[in-house]
Amino acid sequence: MANKTILTGWGRTSPSVAELLRPGAEAELTPLVLAPGGRGVIARGLGRSYGDPAQNAGGLVLDMTGLAAIGPVRDGYVTVEAGVSLHRLMRELVPEGWFPPVTPATRQVTVGGAVAADIHGRNHHADGSFGNHVTALDLLGADGVTRTLTPGDPDFWATVGGMGLTGVITKATIRLTPIETSRMIVNTWKCPDLESVMTRLTQADLAHRYTAAWVDCLSRQGRGVVEGADHARQGAARSFRARGFEAGPGFLPVGLLNRHTMGLVNRGLYATTKRESVQVRPLASFFHPLDRVGHWNRLYGPRGLVQYQFVVPMGAEQTLMKIVERIRRSHAASFQTVLKRFGPGSGGWLSFPTPGWSLSLDFPTTTKGLAWLLDRLDELVAEAGGRVYLAKDSRLRPELLPVMYPALAAFRERRRELDPRLVFQSDLARRLSL
Amino acid sequence: MKNAFGEPQSLLLVGGASDIAMATAMRLVRRRVRRVILAGRPSPARDAAAARLAEAGATVETADFDAFRVEEHAKVIGDVFAEGDVDVALVACGLLGDADLDPLKAADVAMVNYVGAMTAAIVCADAMRRQTHGALVVFSSVSAGRPSGSDFLYASAKSGLDAFARGLTEALRGSGVHVMVVRPGFVRSRLTRGVTPPAIATSPETVAGAVLDGLRAKSEIVWVPGILGQLTRLPGSVVRRITG
Ligand SMILES: Cc1cc2nc3c(=O)[nH]c(=O)nc-3n(C[C@H](O)[C@H](O)[C@H](O)COP(=O)(O)OP(=O)(O)OC[C@H]3O[C@@H](n4cnc5c(N)ncnc54)[C@H](O)[C@@H]3O)c2cc1C
Ligand SMILES: NC(=O)c1ccc[n+]([C@@H]2O[C@H](COP(=O)([O-])OP(=O)(O)OC[C@H]3O[C@@H](n4cnc5c(N)ncnc54)[C@H](OP(=O)(O)O)[C@@H]3O)[C@@H](O)[C@H]2O)c1
Numbered sequence: 271m272a273n274k275t276i277l278t279g280w281g282r283t284s285p286s287v288a289e290l291l292r293p294g295a296e297a298e299l300t301p302l303v304l305a306p307g308g309r310g311v312i313a314r315g316l317g318r319s320y321g322d323p324a325q326n327a328g329g330l331v332l333d334m335t336g337l338a339a340i341g342p343v344r345d346g347y348v349t350v351e352a353g354v355s356l357h358r359l360m361r362e363l364v365p366e367g368w369f370p371p372v373t374p375a376t377r378q379v380t381v382g383g384a385v386a387a388d389i390h391g392r393n394h395h396a397d398g399s400f401g402n403h404v405t406a407l408d409l410l411g412a413d414g415v416t417r418t419l420t421p422g423d424p425d426f427w428a429t430v431g432g433m434g435l436t437g438v439i440t441k442a443t444i445r446l447t448p449i450e451t452s453r454m455i456v457n458t459w460k461c462p463d464l465e466s467v468m469t470r471l472t473q474a475d476l477a478h479r480y481t482a483a484w485v486d487c488l489s490r491q492g493r494g495v496v497e498g499a500d501h502a503r504q505g506a507a508r509s510f511r512a513r514g515f516e517a518g519p520g521f522l523p524v525g526l527l528n529r530h531t532m533g534l535v536n537r538g539l540y541a542t543t544k545r546e547s548v549q550v551r552p553l554a555s556f557f558h559p560l561d562r563v564g565h566w567n568r569l570y571g572p573r574g575l576v577q578y579q580f581v582v583p584m585g586a587e588q589t590l591m592k593i594v595e596r597i598r599r600s601h602a603a604s605f606q607t608v609l610k611r612f613g614p615g616s617g618g619w620l621s622f623p624t625p626g627w628s629l630s631l632d633f634p635t636t637t638k639g640l641a642w643l644l645d646r647l648d649e650l651v652a653e654a655g656g657r658v659y660l661a662k663d664s665r666l667r668p669e670l671l672p673v674m675y676p677a678l679a680a681f682r683e684r685r686r687e688l689d690p691r692l693v694f695q696s697d698l699a700r701r702l703s704l
Numbered sequence: 705m706k707n708a709f710g711e712p713q714s715l716l717l718v719g720g721a722s723d724i725a726m727a728t729a730m731r732l733v734r735r736r737v738r739r740v741i742l743a744g745r746p747s748p749a750r751d752a753a754a755a756r757l758a759e760a761g762a763t764v765e766t767a768d769f770d771a772f773r774v775e776e777h778a779k780v781i782g783d784v785f786a787e788g789d790v791d792v793a794l795v796a797c798g799l800l801g802d803a804d805l806d807p808l809k810a811a812d813v814a815m816v817n818y819v820g821a822m823t824a825a826i827v828c829a830d831a832m833r834r835q836t837h838g839a840l841v842v843f844s845s846v847s848a849g850r851p852s853g854s855d856f857l858y859a860s861a862k863s864g865l866d867a868f869a870r871g872l873t874e875a876l877r878g879s880g881v882h883v884m885v886v887r888p889g890f891v892r893s894r895l896t897r898g899v900t901p902p903a904i905a906t907s908p909e910t911v912a913g914a915v916l917d918g919l920r921a922k923s924e925i926v927w928v929p930g931i932l933g934q935l936t937r938l939p940g941s942v943v944r945r946i947t948g
Pocket of ligand 2: 769
């Protein structure tokens with residue numbers, strides 16, 4: 271291998287070695303896909319998935335960030351190359367009055383990664399996931415042919431949420447959200463226990479386009495803070511500014527994030543939040559507070575962190591509460607615990623969001639008993655008809671995947687028709703037998 | 705592929721279902737190992753082991769591997785890797801033999817413990833290097849360092865294998881492949897049936913535990929029990945009395 275590189279996901283667990291190439295033009299991709307070598311090839315965006323989907327041990331990994339052209343906005347639609355980041359898209363388009371239809375809690379993801387994981391944002395209950403706003407995408411298949419897929423084509427929905435395993439997405443046409451300002455009107459409610467968090471979040475969903483709740487998993491009651499927000503209309507300027515430190519705080523002592531410091535932080539956050547408030551905030555501070563600290567994942571030390579995000583259907587509130595209680599009793603400390611209610615799914619075969627309650631948590635990998643705890647939570651989730659998010663998974667038991675994703679069999683079959691030699695390969699695909 | 709906690713999901717047993725390999729496999733299957741390949745000589749014992757592993761939840765495949773047929777090793781083991789990545793391979797074929805100075809019997813001991821084990825390990829190592837990941841566990845013995853007593857033929861073969869495996873550890877450094885040499889003392893197993901146990905004797909389960917710890921810690925040499933590693937400075941005759 272020429273450019274041997276050790277790659278990990280954002281969680282920094284399970285590193286593996288691959289040859290990493292960064293094509294600068296679409297034409298360079300075809301020969302690489304046609305002859306990737308014995309271990310196959312996978313596309314990689316900005317590596318913001320937490321586990322191993324953008325890794326390919328012993329094989330080829332294509333860094334897509336060299337393909338990042340942005341076309342003109344026409345009637346609210348824009349066609350971009352797949353390697354463009356949402357960060358750049360916002361910088362270019364917000365001043366013109368456009369916002370990405372869906373943004374995750376970080377701007378540092380590519381459009382290719384957003385499609386392949388069918389990402390969701392705080393507006394899922396109102397607007398669905400990223401795939402709902404893609405009207406066309408170009409897919410370079412294992413046969414070396416690039417096809418334009420639209421939502422009428424089943425392969426479109428195999429690709430949305432397909433974790434890069436149907437081919438390399440080279441371009442996508444996206445429907446943008448018109449905005450009048452670069453500010454958000456943010457309503458905040460402090461809730462003393464999990465039940466009131468859930469009630470308030472349900473109410474907020476009816477009134478606001480963007481909602482989410484932060485839950486203090488270490489507190490006995492599961493108290494939290496609910497936010498409901500909308501784009502501010504007229505008035506303030508549209509400029510999009512985001513401050514950021516380039517280098518991560520690598521000098522911070524390992525182990526800083528432990529149960530006790532997190533408990534303190536949580537208590538502090540809760541105490542300083544007003545019972546109810548309305549604020550006008552810049553886009554970046556509302557959507558991407560973590561982006562201000564560059565590589566915050568390094569705070570978790572060399573063993574990294576394990577993200578866990580699941581969704582259970584509406585009606586499975588008891589399961590949700592049971593899980594929160596289990597986590598609290600296990601003494602596993604999650605630094606960022608976010609609760610969100612999802613609306614209808616997009617139709618992506620392996621797409622994560624389905625109507626229900628979604629909770630995302632992150633734990634230091636070294637947390638005692640974590641592997642065991644998460645296995646038990648998987649069982650509760652699967653039993654309730656829920657699922658975990660592949661873009662964040664790094665440890666699911668493979669046999670639970672078909673239970674969680676009923677369309678998995680169809681996906682496997684179609685993948686093998688499109689790509690009989692299984693040229694598109696990733697560590698995730700090997701680990702979970704996709 | 706291993707998961708975020710470093711837990712392997714696929715396991716190859718070279719030498720079939722030896723007592724030690726089975727004890728290790730059962731523990732790994734209870735965690736994340738889902739695919740187990742038993743590469744050994746066809747026998748009712750191999751079938752019974754396959755059934756036990758399947759019952760514990762693994763998908764079990766068998767491959768006909770005979771340590772003597774070195775010309776077949778590349779194909780037999782190569783086919784296993786062609787079917788999917790192997791996260792951990794245990795090379796555990798062994799034959800105790802006896803103290804008879806019979807040249808053909810001595811050759812058998814050398815073939816099973818050294819030559820065949822080495823060729824199998826080379827094929828595994830090469831495939832793992834292409835995967836750029838995997839752990840290769842080679843079963844040596846504490847006697848590798850002490851070729852004396854009734855099993856010195858066995859000990860001499862094990863010292864060849866031990867030296868090879870340590871060399872392989874160096875050769876594969878930086879490749880992503882983890883080579884681990886395991887040196888058990890006396891273990892009560894099929895291999896030692898009928899032999900009177902010495903002062904320190906362990907069980908296949910204890911060895912399995914040490915193997916799992918070593919895999920997690922990425923150890924290069926594992927003594928079982930660990931205390932044996934400290935005894936190397938004592939005179940050989942003393943050690944023999946303790947470890948057999
Ligand atoms: C701080 C943080 C917050 C996050 N918040 C959210 C959130 O709120 N909601 C949410 O849904 N997700 C969230 N995520 C996860 C993230 O949005 C997804 O993992 C996303 O896929 C990352 O995009 P990426 O460009 O970094 O892709 P990578 O992580 O590099 O790759 C992810 C997958 O996309 C595939 N892929 C990438 N580019 C292409 C391409 N051009 N063609 C084909 N396949 C491709 C890869 O093969 C891989 O399977 C968050 C992640 C972080 C680190
Ligand atoms: N027991 C101890 O005290 C001790 C101590 C130190 C090291 N070890 C080593 O640990 C390993 C496992 O031994 P164990 O104690 O678990 O004993 P075991 O159960 O007797 O295992 C030996 C294995 O080797 C296999 N084997 C023998 N000849 C073979 C051949 N020609 N081709 C392929 N496989 C062959 C046997 O399979 P069949 O069923 O086909 O015979 C058996 O599965 C061995 O390498 C042994 O040397 C053991």
